[in-house]
Amino acid sequence: MIPEKPKPLLKEPSKDELNKVLKALDKKIDDYGNEKKKLISKRMEKQKSAGGSVTVRDQLNTLIGEQKRLTKQKHGMIGEMRAEKQAVLDLIKQKNGLEKNMHPQYKNEKDILLALEEMQNTLTTTTKSA
DSSP, X not given: OOOOOOOOSSOOOOHXXXXXXXXXXXXXXXXXXXXXXXXXXXXXXXXHHHHTTSOHHHHHHHHHHHHHHHHHHHXXXXXXXXXXXXXXXXXXXXXXXXXXXXXXXXXXXXXXXXXXXXXXXXXXXXXXXX
């Protein structure tokens, strides 16, 4: 005796039925997406109404941008300050080098001018007497 061929347990769905089920699932997915967008926009409107027309994220982004700008400006000012400080140090070094070559009696402008006047007087008196 040959056993009978078993009958299929499930009926194979037709393509039309499968498309109907997929369309229904796609509609549910779209509905959930739209609901999510509505909730997000509702939340943003609450934030906007509480703090004006700017959201918290926008405020943070603005503040971070301002901080970056100020930090960049600060670094530029520090660079300028270092350059000025170096220029002052160079001038002090040059002054010290010049003072080493000067006579100790003539340290300031007033002493030098008096010495020049004396030299001028000496020259005029020697040329007249000669």
